[in-house]
Amino acid sequence: MDIYGILVHLHSGLRWVVLLLLIYAIINAARSISSGKYLKKDKMINLFTMISLHIQLLIGLILYIISPNVKFIDGWMKDSMLRFFALEHITLMIIAIAIITIGRSRAEKKLEGTRNKHRAILISYIIGLILILVSIPWPFGRWASFGAGLG
Numbered sequence: 001m002d003i004y005g006i007l008v009h010l011h012s013g014l015r016w017v018v019l020l021l022l023i024y025a026i027i028n029a030a031r032s033i034s035s036g037k038y039l040k041k042d043k044m045i046n047l048f049t050m051i052s053l054h055i056q057l058l059i060g061l062i063l064y065i066i067s068p069n070v071k072f073i074d075g076w077m078k079d080s081m082l083r084f085f086a087l088e089h090i091t092l093m094i095i096a097i098a099i100i101t102i103g104r105s106r107a108e109k110k111l112e113g114t115r116n117k118h119r120a121i122l123i124s125y126i127i128g129l130i131l132i133l134v135s136i137p138w139p140f141g142r143w144a145s146f147g148a149g150l151g
């Protein structure tokens with residue numbers, strides 16, 4: 001397998017890690033909101049979730065450069081797969097990762113009070129999760145016709 005194949009597999013597999021960590025961090029924030037504490041454990045869960053997203057971003061950026069599915073040929077905006085990878089996937093994912101990164105940074109540095117910290121994580125991670133879920137090329141719906149290799 002070439003480097004492109006390895007990165008697509010990594011990027012595809014890491015999606016599950018990202019999703020599980022996000023769900024775990026959201027549940028943790030919801031359960032801790034009225035605990036009166038923002039523990040080291042909470043810090044670590046929120047940090048590792050963000051790191052997994054940043055690794056995904058890095059692999060995604062390399063894929064964006066080398067993928068044959070990203071090409072700006074004539075009419076790419078009218079081709080739903082080309083438009084998805086060249087524009088929609090990258091834009092929504094970067095917005096999601098930015099919202100999560102800013103939310104965590106506010107929780108860690110700016111906000112006072114444990115309730116506010118957990119709430120900042122809860123809200124930003126939920127918005128991020130929704131954006132990520134809608135911009136993953138799941139192997140059903142409009143991606144079904146692209147066959148194996150996607151999803």
Ligand code: HEM
Binds near residue numbers: 053090136
């Ligand atoms: C949480 C963030 C992300 C998740 C969960 C995610 C998930 C995925 C998945 C599941 C695929 C399909 C892989 C396959 O063909 O099996 C994919 C493809 C792709 N992603 Fe992402 N992605 C994320 C962020 C990004 C970002 C930020 C970029 C660009 C900067 C990016 C660029 C790409 C590209 C170019 C492809 C097409 C690869 C190809 O098939 O040639 N991704 N992504």
